[in-house]
Amino acid sequence: GAGVSQSPSNKVTEKGKDVELRCDPISGHTALYWYRQSLGQGLEFLIYFQGNSAPDKSGLPSDRFSAERTGGSVSTLTIQRTQQEDSAVYLCASSSSGWDEQFFGPGTRLTVL
Amino acid sequence: GNSVTQMEGPVTLSEEAFLTINCTYTATGYPSLFWYVQYPGEGLQLLLKATKADDKGSNKGFEATYRKETTSFHLEKGSVQVSDSAVYFCALSTGGTSYGKLTFGQGTILTVHP
Numbered sequence: 001g002a003g004v005s006q007s008p009s010n011k012v013t014e015k016g017k018d019v020e021l022r023c024d025p026i027s028g029h030t031a032l033y034w035y036r037q038s039l040g041q042g043l044e045f046l047i048y049f050q051g052n053s054a055p056d057k058s059g060l061p062s063d064r065f066s067a068e069r070t071g072g073s074v075s076t077l078t079i080q081r082t083q084q085e086d087s088a089v090y091l092c093a094s095s096s097s098g099w100d101e102q103f104f105g106p107g108t109r110l111t112v113l
Numbered sequence: 114g115n116s117v118t119q120m121e122g123p124v125t126l127s128e129e130a131f132l133t134i135n136c137t138y139t140a141t142g143y144p145s146l147f148w149y150v151q152y153p154g155e156g157l158q159l160l161l162k163a164t165k166a167d168d169k170g171s172n173k174g175f176e177a178t179y180r181k182e183t184t185s186f187h188l189e190k191g192s193v194q195v196s197d198s199a200v201y202f203c204a205l206s207t208g209g210t211s212y213g214k215l216t217f218g219q220g221t222i223l224t225v226h227p
Binding site for chain 1: 162
């Protein structure tokens with residue numbers, strides 16, 4: 001595609017529910033990143049994929065958060081048993097290799113009621 | 114660990130005014146430095162970057178110089194336009210690894226009035 005796409009653009013859920021956020025990177029980009037943008041914490045790194053492997057998961061805030069990437073393309077970020085503090089904009093970025101410019105998607109705004 | 118501190122906003126300027134947004138960093142190794150911009154309703158996009166000391170990044174009239182001695186990467190523009198209204202993020206990524214995980218500052222909201 002022309003750019004990084006994310007879905008849904010907005011998600012409202014109730015506390016305790018599980019949510020899945022999807023990222024479609026730019027075709028051919030091997031590196032994929034997830035970040036979170038929240039009022040209290042700013043923009044934070046969550047996880048990095050190179051192909052289907054995640055060599056750096058250091059930013060995942062708890063074991064309720066997980067992510068996978070299949071076929072070296074689409075990635076899904078899953079948050080189990082959502083909490084109100086999970087409310088944020090979740091951003092995905094991809095790059096052609098680990099060190100090249102990262103292109104960001106429009107984000108998914110998650111609201112946990 | 115790595116951190117980025119940038120000038121708190123919001124910053125409000127009149128069109129054609131001079132802009133400076135301060136950014137300082139703490140990092141291990143030799144970071145690359147970036148300014149990202151988020152226009153209203155749009156995704157984050159790279160504005161400019163510098164990968165080593167004394168490099169100057171520039172784009173769209175914006176400039177920033179990598180100052181290792183002061184660990185700074187201040188963003189400047191000589192004459193801002195209404196269309197520059199956006200949120201600006203200073204960021205770094207560190208060398209010595211095989212990928213460019215970004216550490217961001219808190220962001221500075223810039224509003225330019227006609």
